[in-house]
Amino acid sequence: MEVEAWFRTLADTMPVPTAFAARTHALATSLAFKEWAGCHAVRHYGAYPDREYYALRTAATVMDATPLYKVDVRGPDAARLFSRVTVRDFTDFAPGRVAYTTWCDDRGKVMDDGTVMRFDDERWRLTSAEPAYGWLAKHARGLDVELCDVSREVAALALQGPYARDVLARLVGSVADELRYFRARETRVGGSDVLITRTGYTGDLGYELWVENADAPDLWDAVLEAGRPVGLLPMGLDVLDIARVEAGYMLHGVEYTSARDAFIPRQESTPYELSLDWMVTLEREPFVGRAALVAEQRRGVAKRLVGLEIDWDAYEALLEGYGLPPALATATCRDGVPVFRRGKQIGYATSRTWSPLLKRYLALAHVPDGDAQPGAELEIEVTVEYERRRCTARVVPLPFFDPPRKKTTPALTAAPAR
Amino acid sequence: MKTKYDAIVVGGGHNGLACAAYLAKAGKDVLVLERRHVLGGAAVSEEVFPGFTFSVCSYVVSLLRPWIIRDLELPRFGLELIPLESSFLPLPDGRSLCRWANAGDTRREIAAFSAKDAEIFPEFGRAMSKIGQFVKPVIDSPAPDPGSFSPSELAGLLRLGTRFRDASADAMDFRLKLLTMSAVDLLDEWFESEALKAPMSVSGIIGTFLGVRSPGTAYVLLHHYMGEIDGAFRSWGFARGGTGSVSNSIAAAARHFGAEIRTEAPVARIVVEGGTAKGVVLQDGTELRATDVVSGCDPHRTFLGFVGEELLPDDFTAQLRRFRYRGSSGKVNLALDRLPEFACRPGADHLRGDIAIAPSIGYLDRAYQDAKAGRFSERPYINVVIPSLVDPTVAPPGKHVMSCFVQYAPYELADGPAAWPAQRNAFGDAVVDTLAEYIPGFRESILHRQVLTPWDLEQEFGLTEGNIFHGELTLEQLAFQRPVAGFARYSTPVRHLWLAGSGAHPGGGIMGAPGALCAKTMLGKRASAAITAGGGR
Numbered sequence: 001m002e003v004e005a006w007f008r009t010l011a012d013t014m015p016v017p018t019a020f021a022a023r024t025h026a027l028a029t030s031l032a033f034k035e036w037a038g039c040h041a042v043r044h045y046g047a048y049p050d051r052e053y054y055a056l057r058t059a060a061t062v063m064d065a066t067p068l069y070k071v072d073v074r075g076p077d078a079a080r081l082f083s084r085v086t087v088r089d090f091t092d093f094a095p096g097r098v099a100y101t102t103w104c105d106d107r108g109k110v111m112d113d114g115t116v117m118r119f120d121d122e123r124w125r126l127t128s129a130e131p132a133y134g135w136l137a138k139h140a141r142g143l144d145v146e147l148c149d150v151s152r153e154v155a156a157l158a159l160q161g162p163y164a165r166d167v168l169a170r171l172v173g174s175v176a177d178e179l180r181y182f183r184a185r186e187t188r189v190g191g192s193d194v195l196i197t198r199t200g201y202t203g204d205l206g207y208e209l210w211v212e213n214a215d216a217p218d219l220w221d222a223v224l225e226a227g228r229p230v231g232l233l234p235m236g237l238d239v240l241d242i243a244r245v246e247a248g249y250m251l252h253g254v255e256y257t258s259a260r261d262a263f264i265p266r267q268e269s270t271p272y273e274l275s276l277d278w279m280v281t282l283e284r285e286p287f288v289g290r291a292a293l294v295a296e297q298r299r300g301v302a303k304r305l306v307g308l309e310i311d312w313d314a315y316e317a318l319l320e321g322y323g324l325p326p327a328l329a330t331a332t333c334r335d336g337v338p339v340f341r342r343g344k345q346i347g348y349a350t351s352r353t354w355s356p357l358l359k360r361y362l363a364l365a366h367v368p369d370g371d372a373q374p375g376a377e378l379e380i381e382v383t384v385e386y387e388r389r390r391c392t393a394r395v396v397p398l399p400f401f402d403p404p405r406k407k408t409t410p411a412l413t414a415a416p417a418r
Numbered sequence: 419m420k421t422k423y424d425a426i427v428v429g430g431g432h433n434g435l436a437c438a439a440y441l442a443k444a445g446k447d448v449l450v451l452e453r454r455h456v457l458g459g460a461a462v463s464e465e466v467f468p469g470f471t472f473s474v475c476s477y478v479v480s481l482l483r484p485w486i487i488r489d490l491e492l493p494r495f496g497l498e499l500i501p502l503e504s505s506f507l508p509l510p511d512g513r514s515l516c517r518w519a520n521a522g523d524t525r526r527e528i529a530a531f532s533a534k535d536a537e538i539f540p541e542f543g544r545a546m547s548k549i550g551q552f553v554k555p556v557i558d559s560p561a562p563d564p565g566s567f568s569p570s571e572l573a574g575l576l577r578l579g580t581r582f583r584d585a586s587a588d589a590m591d592f593r594l595k596l597l598t599m600s601a602v603d604l605l606d607e608w609f610e611s612e613a614l615k616a617p618m619s620v621s622g623i624i625g626t627f628l629g630v631r632s633p634g635t636a637y638v639l640l641h642h643y644m645g646e647i648d649g650a651f652r653s654w655g656f657a658r659g660g661t662g663s664v665s666n667s668i669a670a671a672a673r674h675f676g677a678e679i680r681t682e683a684p685v686a687r688i689v690v691e692g693g694t695a696k697g698v699v700l701q702d703g704t705e706l707r708a709t710d711v712v713s714g715c716d717p718h719r720t721f722l723g724f725v726g727e728e729l730l731p732d733d734f735t736a737q738l739r740r741f742r743y744r745g746s747s748g749k750v751n752l753a754l755d756r757l758p759e760f761a762c763r764p765g766a767d768h769l770r771g772d773i774a775i776a777p778s779i780g781y782l783d784r785a786y787q788d789a790k791a792g793r794f795s796e797r798p799y800i801n802v803v804i805p806s807l808v809d810p811t812v813a814p815p816g817k818h819v820m821s822c823f824v825q826y827a828p829y830e831l832a833d834g835p836a837a838w839p840a841q842r843n844a845f846g847d848a849v850v851d852t853l854a855e856y857i858p859g860f861r862e863s864i865l866h867r868q869v870l871t872p873w874d875l876e877q878e879f880g881l882t883e884g885n886i887f888h889g890e891l892t893l894e895q896l897a898f899q900r901p902v903a904g905f906a907r908y909s910t911p912v913r914h915l916w917l918a919g920s921g922a923h924p925g926g927g928i929m930g931a932p933g934a935l936c937a938k939t940m941l942g943k944r945a946s947a948a949i950t951a952g953g954g955r
Contacts, residue, residue, distance in 0.1 A: 047520040051770075054500045058658050059810050163810055229815030231808060312488060325551050356501075358493045359484070 015040050018066035019155040019216035027234055034237060037067035037129070037151075042236040049238040050330045050356075056202060056243060057357050060161035061235035062223050065201075065208060066216075068114075070154050071133050073124040075145035082116050082124070085139050085288055087271050089281040095120045098182045098197050101279060102271055103135070108292030109259035109268040111135070112252055117184045117197055125150075125210075129252035130260070139288065155216035159223060160206030160243075162405055163230040168207055170226035172196065177410035179207070190222055191215075201240060203247020205405040241332040245353040245362055248307055248399030250274055254334050255305060255350045255364055272301040273366070275398075304372035307400055308339070308349060310361040310380055311392040318391055322384055328354035328361065339365050340379040340390055346371055349380055355400065362400050363393065371395070420678070423449045425940075426698055426708040428685045428724065429880075429919065431459020434714025435668040435679075436933030437918040439490050441712075442675035444941050449706065450669075450677060451698065453684035453880070456662070457669050459714065460879050460886065461928050463662025463812075467866040470753040470819050471812040473660040475870070475879060475886065477749075477803055477821040478502065478772070480654040481644065481929040482664060483558060489934070495670035498658035500808050504771035506763075507617045508856045514762040515613045532611040542608050545592055550644040552593070557644070557924035560935050561897045561906040596636045597893060602779055604636040616782060617774040620799050623825065625887045625926065627744035629786035630779060634893050641891055641925070654772070656805045660812060664928055688713070688724040688915065695915035698724075710914045710940060714933065716888035717741060717901040717921040719880055725912060734911045737902040741895065741921075745872035745884025746789060748827035750849045753866040754818040757804070758857045770807050775800035775852055785826055792832030794845050797852050799825045817865070824849050829872040829883040838873030845871055887926025888919050897923055908936035916940060 015035045017025070024042050032043040041064065044052060055061050073081060082090040086101040093099065095118050102113040114128035126132055133149040140147060159167060169176035171189045175196065179185050184197045192215035200206030211219050224232065244251060252258065256269040270293065271280050282294055316326050332353040339347040347367035354361050363380060371378060374397050379390040425441050427434045430452030438448045456462055460475035479499060487497065505517045515531060517524045521540055529536035556562070595604055601622025605615040621643065622628075622635030629635075657663040669679055684701040688711055697707035713720040717738060721727075727735050757766055776782055776799050785795035801823040806813035813819045827845060831837045838845075846869035854860040872884025881888070889895055898906045901921045908916050908923075918936035920926035 047518075047523060050501065050519070051503060054808060058498065058500055058808065166815070230810040313485075323551075325547070357498060359487050359499075360493075 018064055019213035020064040020066060020157065020220050022217055023220045024064050024234065028236070032236070032238075036237065037069065039067040041067060042234070043238045044236040045234050048330065049236065049242075052233055052235040052239045053242060053330055053356060055231060055233040056161045056204065056235055056239055058162065059231035059233070060159065060163040060167050060227055061233050061239070062220070062227070063158040063160070063235045063237075063240060065156040065158045066154075068156055069128045069131050069133075069151045070149070070156075071126045071128075071136055072148045072150050073126065073136070073145050074122050074148070075143070076122070077143035077145045078118075078122075078124040081136065081140055081143050081145050082126070083285065083287060084143075085136060086116070087276070087280040087287065087289070087293070088116075089284050090116065091284070093118055096184055098184050098199055099279075100182075100199075102274070102276055103132075104271065104289030104293070105259045106289060106292070107259070107268075108270050108289035108296060109262070110256055110271055110274060111259050113250070115197075115199060117195075119184060119186060119195065127156075130258060153213055155211050155213050155219075157209045157211075157216075157219060157223065158200055158202075158206065159209060159227075160200045160202045160204050160235075161232075162205055162403075163227075163232070164204070164206045165410075166230055167223065167227040167232055168196070171222055180409045181407040190218055192218060194219065201247070201249055202243035203249065203399055203401050203406060204243070204403065238331060241334075241351075242330065242353050242355070245332050245351050245364060246355050246358065246399070246401035248364070248401075250305060250364065251351065255366075270296055270301070272296055273303050273305065275305040301369050303347065303366050304369055306365055306367055306372045307396045307398040308363040308365045308378065308380060308393045309396045309400075310352075310363060310382075311394065312361060314392040315361060315382065318382060318389055319384060324384070330354070330356060337381040339367055339393070340381070341371055341376075343379075343390075346378070352380075358401060360400065365393075367395070420449075421704075421706050423447050423678075423706065423708040425449070425710040425712055426451065426706055427712045427714060427918070428688065428698060428720075429453075429459060429714030430457040430665070430669070430679060430681065431714045431919065432461040432665045432668055432928055432930055433919045433933030433936075434459070434712065435665055435672055436486060436490070436930040437712050437714065437916075437937045438677045438679070438933075439668055439672035439675060440934050440937030441940065442672050442677035443490070444937075448672070448677040449708070450672065450679040451683045451685055451700070451706075452679070452681045455682050457679065457681060458662045458665030460875075460881065461661045461665045463660030463666075466751065466868050467753050469814040469817070470866065471660050472751040472819055472868060473657075473662065473805065473821055474751065474868070475749060475875065476661050476928055477805075477823060478654045479657050479661060479664060479928045481557070481927040481931075483929060483931050483934065485558065486930040486934050490668060490671040492664075492667045492671060495667040495674065496659075496663060497667035498663070499655040500658060502654045502656065502771040502803070504768055505617065506768045506771060506773045507613060507776065508760045508762045508773070509613065509777050510855065512762050513613070514760070514768075515617075516763075516768040528611070528614060531613045532609070535609045535611045535614050538608060539614070546640065546643045549593060549596065549640060553640065553644060556897065557929070557931055560908070560939055561900065561923035563898055563907070596640055598633060599636040600631045600633050601635040601639045602630045604639070612778045616776045616778050619779065620774065620776050620782065620801070620825075623746075623782075623786075623799075624823075625747060625885065626890045626892055627742075627746045627789070627826075627828065628892070630782045637893050638891055641927075656803070656809055658809050658811060660805070661928060668930070685724060687726070688720075688912075690725060690729050690912055690915070693729075693911075694913040710916060712916045712918045712936065712940075714919045715880055716743075716882050716885070716919055717917060718743065718882040720917060720919075720921075721910070725915070729912065731911050734902060734905070741901050742890045742892070743829070743883035743885040744890060745829040745875060745881065745886070746827065747823060747825040747884075747886060748794070748845060748872060748875075749868075749870040750822040750824055750846055751868040751870075752820040752822065752850075752864050753813070754820055755863045755865050756816070757807070757818055758820070758853075758860055758863065760856050761858055762856065766807065769804055771803075773802040773804075775802070775856070789826030789828040792828060792830060794827045794831075794841070794848060795825070796848060798827070798848065800849060800852060802853070822849055822853070827872055827884075829876070829885075835873050835876075835883070838871040842869050842871050842874070845869060888921035889926075891925050896925060900925060908932075908939045
């Protein structure tokens with residue numbers, strides 16, 4: 001075997017390219033990739049992520065979201081299956097709807113989160129961060145459903161930002177105006193069948209486009225062409241990580257450890273501890289983890305996922321003490337740090353980011369229920385010149401960023417205030 | 419309609435609005451009166467041609483104080499800032515230089531001209547940032563008062579002095595040079611390449627009637643270097659929707675806190691009785707009363723226009739007349755059918771920041787010679803931005819807006835300022851001709867053109883002699899001397915009349931600091947950590 005071929009066998013195994021790789025790799029002059037669910041994913045296309053960030057918040061971006069795991073469910077009992085497995089009730093879930101949900105193990109500990117989409121009477125899809133086929137199949141016993149893992153057959157493209165509607169309208173006309181928040185519609189773009197959902201992970205106006213792998217490159221080309229006049233740019237995962245913190249969205253493996261991966265109980269979380277109370281419906285047919293969640297409700301929830309805002313004046317003063325100006329990178333920091341109240345550690349922050357748009361230093365944190373009320377004054381650990389310091393931080397309501405354009409229908413371009 | 423207020427602010431520019439917002443936030447009953455139909459003064463966005471929104475006058479944001487953004491929660495009220503990514507210099511010989519946010523890219527670009535400059539460039543940036551950090555408390559506080567013996571004043575000065583003293587000898591030396599040298603002399607000490615020095619030196623002359631070789635311009639260079647976004651010095655940005663969005667977000671905050679804002683409400687005069695401001699009379703004869711009257715207009719317009727010389731002390735008026743305006747710049751705003759393509763470097767990547775037409779020091783010198791002779795520069799310094807590249811709200815899809823800041827356009831033409839309307843088109847042509855030398859097919863791509871001469875800036879925007887900063891930003895017109903020694907703390911010889919515009923400390927640019935610090939002074943609050951506000955005298 002030739003030397004190059006030999007080394008290629010070593011590099012060829014993992015991760016694998018997605019269906020958009022021919023396009024994304026050509027544009028990622030940064031060569032900044034990371035592994036996402038076994039696939040190559042671009043972190044940022046150019047030298048730094050800032051340009052993509054501002055494109056997302058002022059124009060529009062596209063991001064390859066293909067690595068998400070996907071299970072297609074077909075059959076009359078699909079609603080029963082999702083009601084049985086997840087914490088939401090899907091009994092009256094109409095065709096064309098999409099819902100964000102989470103699912104637990106028997107002890108009510110969160111395993112994963114994702115979206116359930118219903119295309120029509122028979123066909124549904126679940127997306128997730130980790131493979132969910134096995135878990136669904138295990139609980140499908142006795143139900144009239146057919147499961148198919150389409151994770152590596154279906155490609156996904158996230159079209160997000162205030163001009164996402166304008167870009168989409170160039171491709172699908174009035175569908176772009178009609179599609180409501182968390183709704184799905186099947187249509188055609190060029191010669192391809194495309195499922196469009198008005199969903200995303202950026203907290204902005206946005207859509208996700210789902211196609212067969214073979215159609216992915218054409219879809220990419222069509223979206224970029226339609227987006228060119230408004231300054232659309234391809235976006236990588238680094239900006240997504242900032243955007244999702246601004247949007248107050250938790251991330252699997254960062255804000256919580258899946259019950260499947262936890263080594264000790266304290267690493268696990270319940271939906272209530274992740275402040276997902278709003279999606280849990282207890283008063284219905286039994287579902288996985290229900291008994292434990294009922295017990296938790298009776299007992300009281302111990303901790304909560306909250307938004308924290310680090311007091312900028314305090315932060316600036318802290319750095320000023322070292323003769324340093326405040327400077328934060330355009331990036332989300334996922335190194336967990338302790339959170340204190342009156343000098344005593346009471347919790348921890350899992351994601352921190354400077355929001356260039358909101359001009360606020362934000363964190364997602366886990367604190368005792370009693371300290372979770374907006375306005376609660378806490379402290380967060382800050383490291384300056386390798387020294388551990390504490391800085392004032394306040395609990396604030398989530399999401400940090402919540403523009404009206406995210407949900408309004410028809411989805412109008414959000415021009416700046418005049 | 420209501421006729422009595424705690425405070426009336428004359429002029430709905432960004433500083434007047436900032437002052438109103440702070441006063442309203444403190445519970446005061448505030449009215450803002452704007453002469454035009456649109457808010458913002460010189461920080462204004464207008465859809466001058468259908469579909470094309472221009473930042474008509476000021477066009478980039480840098481010095482807007484971060485504490486004002488936080489205090490007034492401006493992002494909540496619509497403020498969105500997008501940083502400029504680069505500074506591009508096209509050259510007539512086909513070469514070009516682009517300075518990027520990325521140090522590695524910038525080093526490579528500069529090295530094409532001078533390896534030595536490329537190596538030292540980051541050091542210069544660091545030196546300027548350190549000075550910026552030193553000067554920051556000065557622009558974030560009312561002007562220091564060197565003549566005062568009050569304990570709080572002395573403590574403030576002492577703190578400032580300590581910061582100065584703690585610096586290394588090298589840094590001290592650099593600071594003193596900054597205060598005295600010309601921009602070119604200072605840059606000569608650092609760099610050898612004209613392609614680097616020429617575009618950098620122009621920061622020293624913006625809004626002044628000085629040349630890049632005039633002593634004192636090094637300091638003005640610093641003023642422009644101090645721009646700060648997210649803690650990073652030397653950052654400039656676009657406001658989404660144009661610079662009027664800054665004013666509009668401040669106005670929205672002011673209204674949120676209870677301020678009333680009226681547009682198309684021109685003030686005829688400020689009512690002064692017994693040496694005390696009592697209110698204003700509008701041009702339609704309406705009289706409105708207030709405990710305090712604040713002017714966001716420039717000192718000349720405020721005192722000689724709205725108050726009247728007869729009501730002011732002679733020595734004050736004499737000093738006021740010595741306060742120099744000498745507008746030296748104009749603005750050409752273009753609506754373009756397509757993106758300009760520079761012959762020396764095709765593509766759009768390098769057009770997302772600012773573009774400088776400043777090919778050499780000699781070119782800038784010649785431009786100044788024209789101005790000294792009482793004519794606009796035949797080949798001017800032009801600072802170009804194309805905000806539509808990053809902000810699709812300001813132009814129809816695929817079309818673009820191009821903002822050209824042009825210097826020199828001296829207010830005093832050889833035939834006097836009133837000769838400007840007759841020369842407006844020729845001035846616009848000079849700008850287009852200059853750019854066309856770099857951009858093939860440029861003329862054909864222009865759909866609409868708006869030309870603003872210093873005369874227009876004065877007539878339409880009330881900027882005396884067309885000075886964009888309400889008075890030159892030269893060292894002798896700054897801090898405790900702005901606008902007049904003894905009245906640099908927003909108070910005036912007229913009791914309860916305050917000055918909140920760029921003619922007050924710390925000066926011009928979309929900073930908001932004069933307005934906010936004026937309000938804080940009026941409220942008698944500690945205006946900053948560094949120096950204690952004395953309140954009115």
